[in-house]
Amino acid sequence: xxxxxxxxxxxxLKTGQSMTLQCAQDMNHEYMxxxxxxxxxxxxxxxxxxxxxxxxxxxxxxxxxxxxxTTEDFPLRLLSAAPSQTSVYFCATSLRFPYEQYFxxxxxxxxx
Amino acid sequence: AQSxxxxxxxxxxxxAASLELGCNYSYGxxxxxxxxxxxxxxxxQLLLKYFSGDPLVKGIKGxxxxxxxxxxxxxxxxxxxxxxxxAEYFCAVTNNDMRFxxxxxxxxxx
Numbered sequence: 001x002x003x004x005x006x007x008x009x010x011x012x013l014k015t016g017q018s019m020t021l022q023c024a025q026d027m028n029h030e031y032m033x034x035x036x037x038x039x040x041x042x043x044x045x046x047x048x049x050x051x052x053x054x055x056x057x058x059x060x061x062x063x064x065x066x067x068x069x070t071t072e073d074f075p076l077r078l079l080s081a082a083p084s085q086t087s088v089y090f091c092a093t094s095l096r097f098p099y100e101q102y103f104x105x106x107x108x109x110x111x112x
Numbered sequence: 113a114q115s116x117x118x119x120x121x122x123x124x125x126x127x128a129a130s131l132e133l134g135c136n137y138s139y140g141x142x143x144x145x146x147x148x149x150x151x152x153x154x155x156x157q158l159l160l161k162y163f164s165g166d167p168l169v170k171g172i173k174g175x176x177x178x179x180x181x182x183x184x185x186x187x188x189x190x191x192x193x194x195x196x197x198x199a200e201y202f203c204a205v206t207n208n209d210m211r212f213x214x215x216x217x218x219x220x221x222x
Binding site: 033035040041042043044045048056058059090092097098100101102103104105106 | 116118121144146155156157158161202204206209210211212213214215
């Protein structure tokens with residue numbers, strides 16, 4: 001039982017490149033979300049999903065896309081990376097909203 | 113706009129001192145409240161949560177928090193901190209989604 005896994009752990013991108021951050025869970029949780037963590041700003045919600053096929057925007061969705069084709073996976077796509085997207089990204093899951101969330105180990109992304 | 117405020121950005125205490133970290137939110141209606149902790153180099157872990165009932169909730173590692181509805185507050189407390197409590201602490205509130213405060217960094221000096 002791996003819980004919440006995220007890949008990659010570290011990534012460096014050049015401005016304008018695109019990439020996908022992977023998030024997978026094996027807990028059969030309905031609710032999944034993506035946050036970015038920046039110093040002094042806490043965690044800010046990017047996108048979330050209450051179940052397969054359903055996604056919605058959080059506080060800071062611009063520049064990011066998500067999809068939820070299965071219960072287990074919730075990838076986050078950066079369409080055209082910008083230095084402002086340099087951050088640590090956390091995926092989190094919950095049995096259902098609004099129960100407590102379980103966090104993955106994070107992906108540290110640097111955009112140069 | 114809906115928000116979660118943590119007023120203490122960095123708190124430095126000596127071991128055995130008492131701790132209180134403030135959290136206020138601006139949501140109306142029914143909310144669920146959480147405190148998470150992030151130890152250095154680790155991901156967030158749940159400390160405690162409040163959904164309903166007794167407004168004084170107890171969590172892991174001796175932490176507790178009190179929900180005061182009239183003050184829109186959910187402050188975290190611990191009577192006697194340890195060096196191992198050095199971490200960053202985040203308050204979170206659910207309404208339509210889960211929003212976090214900016215975090216409070218706690219440093220406990222041995």
